[in-house]
Amino acid sequence: MSLILGIESSCDETAAALVTADRRILAHRVAGQESAHRPFGGVVPEIAARAHVEILPSLIEEVLAEANIPLGQVDAIAATAGPGLIGGVMVGLMTAKGLSLSANKPLVAVNHLEGHALSPMLTDPDLAFPYLLLLVSGGHCQLLFVEGVGRYRRLATTIDDAAGEAFDKSAKLLGLGFPGGPAVEKTAQEGDSRAVPLPRPLVGTAEPHFSFAGLKSAVLRARESGRYTVPDIAASFQKAVVDCLIDRTKRALMHAAGATALVVAGGVAANQAVRGALQQLAASHDLPFVAPPLWLCTDNAAMIAWAGALRFEAGLVDDLDVAARARWPLDPHAEKARGAGVKA
Secondary structure (H helix, E strand, C coil): CCEEEEEECCCCEEEEEEEECCCCEEEEEEEECHHHHHHHCCCCHHHHHHHHHHHHHHHHHHHHHHHCCCHHHCCEEEEEEECCCHHHHHHHHHHHHHHHHHHCCCEEEEEHHHHHHHHHHHHCCCCCCCEEEEEECCCCEEEEEEEECCEEEEEEEECCCCHHHHHHHHHHHCCCCCCHHHHHHHHHCCCCCCCCCCCCCCCCCCCCCECCHHHHHHHHHHHHHCCCCHHHHHHHHHHHHHHHHHHHHHHHHCCCCCCCCEEEECHHHHCHHHHHHHHHHHHHCCCCEECCCHHHHCCCHHHHHHHHHHHHHCCCCECCCCCCCCCCCCCCCCCCCCCCCCCC
16 A cells, blocks of 8 residues: 655644555644644744754654654655745655655645545545545635545635634634634633524525625624623624535435535534534535544644545646645635635
8 A cells, every 4th residue: 555654734733644545544644733823823934934944854854753763664655735824835745855866755745624525534444435525724615515636626615714714713812812713612611602693694595605704793882882792702702603504415415415424624624613513514415524633623634645645546746836725625616605705
């Protein structure tokens, strides 16, 4: 089976991993940058890129040493080539190119979203194509019909903020710190999800897409009103996000005939309220529900190595002149969402 070295640096996690095409994770490392970005309440691209430069070489050495495998025994090197913060993407991709050239190994440029999309298959060998995927993270919120490696049909996307972005920005508005998603989830456990009347943008509409910008603005107004406690706002916000995700996913199931499972991936997939609601939705449609383990939901190199392994086995390798990309849709043929910006 192919052995792939994976590299991930698209945002504020620096990561390296060794994964085989038969789903063995031989070693993986993730170095976060939370302390560097916390004073700013969010990720600062320049700080993130510099940290990747400083950390990545040692992480790769640690992964190879832990697995006791020299670089020469790796079959290919996979790296995130986009989408993401372009400075960070360039660091990881250029590192992979250097290793590819020096060790005479094939390069596999991986779409970060494909890494998330295929990650559930890494730990669930029973999951088969095609499946309906809710890809929900800090930068993306999409519903995709996953037909195979490199074959994705986008059914819905966000027309403004992603759900994870709304979590992070709402956490900042509520003074909960960074990273925002886990902070909101923890605080919500102490609140009443019915206490604050927050909107559910696009819920019940025929339009298939997501919208969270208005919900984020409503959180700000609730906070400024002084009428509600922070835990109640957090709980009500989280419930509103869950309701939006479930309503939109339910609609997408109408256009996903033949799906083998309902799958969730991405950083927000670690949220237990989101998982629980999706599991109930899947059960109501007699579909298996599949979610990666929590560590595989957030950005990591194991999913990049795994996606790289599947692409390598399919003969999908890249030249050394492949470019880093800040934007890279999984379904380039999808119709642009009405009113959407560059994230669509």
